[in-house]
Amino acid sequence: MLTFVGLGLYNEEDITLKGQVAIRDADIVFAEFYTSPLGGRTVERMKEIYGKRIIRLERSEIEEQAEEVILNQAKNQDVVLLSGGDAMIATTHIDLRLRAIDAGIETRIVHAPSISSAVAGISGLQNYKFGKSATVSPPYRDAISEVPYETVRANKERGLHTLLYLDLSMSINDALDLLEAVEDRKAKENFGGGTFKLKRSVFIGIARAGSDDQVVKADYMGGLKSYEFGELPHVLIVPGELHFLEREALIKIADAPESI
Amino acid sequence: MLTFVGLGLYNEEDITLKGQVAIRDADIVFAEFYTSPLGGRTVERMKEIYGKRIIRLERSEIEEQAEEVILNQAKNQDVVLLSGGDAMIATTHIDLRLRAIDAGIETRIVHAPSISSAVAGISGLQNYKFGKSATVSPPYRDAISEVPYETVRANKERGLHTLLYLDLSMSINDALDLLEAVEDRKAKENFGGGTFKLKRSVFIGIARAGSDDQVVKADYMGGLKSYEFGELPHVLIVPGELHFLEREALIKIADAPESI
Numbered sequence: 287m288l289t290f291v292g293l294g295l296y297n298e299e300d301i302t303l304k305g306q307v308a309i310r311d312a313d314i315v316f317a318e319f320y321t322s323p324l325g326g327r328t329v330e331r332m333k334e335i336y337g338k339r340i341i342r343l344e345r346s347e348i349e350e351q352a353e354e355v356i357l358n359q360a361k362n363q364d365v366v367l368l369s370g371g372d373a374m375i376a377t378t379h380i381d382l383r384l385r386a387i388d389a390g391i392e393t394r395i396v397h398a399p400s401i402s403s404a405v406a407g408i409s410g411l412q413n414y415k416f417g418k419s420a421t422v423s424p425p426y427r428d429a430i431s432e433v434p435y436e437t438v439r440a441n442k443e444r445g446l447h448t449l450l451y452l453d454l455s456m457s458i459n460d461a462l463d464l465l466e467a468v469e470d471r472k473a474k475e476n477f478g479g480g481t482f483k484l485k486r487s488v489f490i491g492i493a494r495a496g497s498d499d500q501v502v503k504a505d506y507m508g509g510l511k512s513y514e515f516g517e518l519p520h521v522l523i524v525p526g527e528l529h530f531l532e533r534e535a536l537i538k539i540a541d542a543p544e545s546i
Numbered sequence: 547m548l549t550f551v552g553l554g555l556y557n558e559e560d561i562t563l564k565g566q567v568a569i570r571d572a573d574i575v576f577a578e579f580y581t582s583p584l585g586g587r588t589v590e591r592m593k594e595i596y597g598k599r600i601i602r603l604e605r606s607e608i609e610e611q612a613e614e615v616i617l618n619q620a621k622n623q624d625v626v627l628l629s630g631g632d633a634m635i636a637t638t639h640i641d642l643r644l645r646a647i648d649a650g651i652e653t654r655i656v657h658a659p660s661i662s663s664a665v666a667g668i669s670g671l672q673n674y675k676f677g678k679s680a681t682v683s684p685p686y687r688d689a690i691s692e693v694p695y696e697t698v699r700a701n702k703e704r705g706l707h708t709l710l711y712l713d714l715s716m717s718i719n720d721a722l723d724l725l726e727a728v729e730d731r732k733a734k735e736n737f738g739g740g741t742f743k744l745k746r747s748v749f750i751g752i753a754r755a756g757s758d759d760q761v762v763k764a765d766y767m768g769g770l771k772s773y774e775f776g777e778l779p780h781v782l783i784v785p786g787e788l789h790f791l792e793r794e795a796l797i798k799i800a801d802a803p804e805s806i
Contacts, residue, residue: 290667294562295657302659303566304559372659374667380795383670387798397555397756399562399632400663402673407550407634407655410643413662414679418706421674444700446678496657535640538647 288360288386292373292398293317295496297326298335305396309336313363316356320345321378322370323454323519326497332368340368352382360391372400401495401521405449408502409490409523410535417446422461422522423453434461435468438524439482445527458491458520462511488546490523490536491515504542548620548646552633552658553577555756557586558595565656569596573623576616580605581638582630583714583779586757592628600628612642620651632660661755661781665709668762669750669783670795677706682721682782683713694721695728698784699742705787718751718780722771748806750783750796751775764802 289308294300317340333340347355359365374395386393406413420437441448452461469484485507493501493515503513536542549568554560577600593600607615619625633655643653666673680697701708712721729744745767753761753775763773796802
């Protein structure tokens with residue numbers, strides 16, 4: 287059996303009791319931290335708290351050598367694969383699960399807190415009003431993807447909030463720079479000649495969600511760019527239309543300017 | 547201090563280690579089960595496993611008597627409020643948190659697995675491709691809300707998936723009947739004269755997410771209506787455009803017809 291166990295938001299205590307039992311009962315426990323952040327965890331402390339040997343896998347061991355490293359073991363042993371956040375969110379995991387099913391291996395998921403639902407409670411924004419999300423990635427050969435910018439625009443047109451995941455190495459400041467660069471380029475090219483100006487929007491930055499030193503700060507782009515969020519991981523929300531309760535929450539919980 | 551602690555998806559083991567510690571350290575532990583389902587939990591078993599007295603609150607005690615029942619206690623004691631799923635998703639909780647902040651009470655959230663992120667792993671659909679979500683509720687004075695139907699339509703136009711939460715008392719079959727009734731009415735009134743036909747769409751029904759007897763089944767509306775999902779809680783997904791990996795997942799994980 288292959289069981290995907292989510293580790294939750296930040297540290298070793300964000301796993302569920304069910305997840306802990308799955309680790310305890312497993313024959314082999316793997317962990318990977320390239321689809322989601324390691325956060326405040328260390329493999330050493332995980333071993334200590336969960337009372338089990340944990341083998342950290344490299345990207346290539348999952349994407350290229352899954353058969354020998356994981357699937358062959360899972361045929362006649364109970365194998366657990368740990369990853370941050372909720373389990374089975376990354377395409378890599380879906381692919382691995384389908385290959386396991388093809389090989390006649392039983393699969394199971396033990397869910398955990400995910401940043402995608404946690405941001406609603408953290409910011410005070412309403413969960414059901416989030417539209418499609420997107421990931422801000424570093425430029426590839428100097429090309430900056432417009433997908434995050436266009437996702438925000440399309441959501442804003444419908445009054446919806448956007449959660450922007452950031453590349454694991456990326457800060458809120460880096461992401462705001464990239465979004466601004468896309469808008470500047472569009473303005474120059476005159477394609478963005480409409481009324482949509484992301485620069486005038488409020489943003490909510492969240493650092494180290496779920497940790498004891500979590501930071502949540504809402505402000506206009508300019509203000510947020512000079513804000514010191516500290517250590518990664520970071521995510522960014524671009525709110526759409528605000529209900530009066532959401533506005534109140536942003537002011538009281540995320541220290542937003544009264545003018546929003 | 548007032549700490550909102552999520553209980554997770556289904557039973558007593560879906561809480562995080564952090565949540566369990568918060569309960570253990572609390573002076574008073576309340577629980578409410580009107581914003582989210584009780585699922586496979588009982589208050590008795592929660593007391594046993596968490597080793598603490600748990601006071602179940604009625605809706606009116608939170609919405610009308612929060613000050614006396616909860617906030618006054620939280621001024622000088624550590625109060626925990628338990629609810630199903632992730633914490634602080636319901637508007638009621640956001641409202642309560644803001645009132646606590648106004649009263650100078652420190653607040654904290656301990657997150658838990660939420661159905662809103664779990665459905666991606668459960669179905670094999672990609673998390674970032676979900677658009678706005680909506681709730682299907684029983685008719686109010688014979689009036690059926692069009693919001694869920696229109697939410698699906700708007701998402702489908704952009705190729706996005708829709709998660710439909712169902713009223714706590716509602717089954718997948720009930721929800722499909724209501725969606726069909728809205729479409730029939732629109733067809734009669736000739737407003738729905740376009741090409742959009744929800745009846746021709748594939749749906750994914752999920753019953754008792756996160757439990758040992760979870761059921762996931764994808765089919766066209768007709769097929770799904772005669773499918774026996776068993777006990778509540780239920781949710782429904784209407785997929786948008788399917789990536790080939792999503793299609794493969796629906797066939798292998800959710801037993802979808804090969805023709806999708």
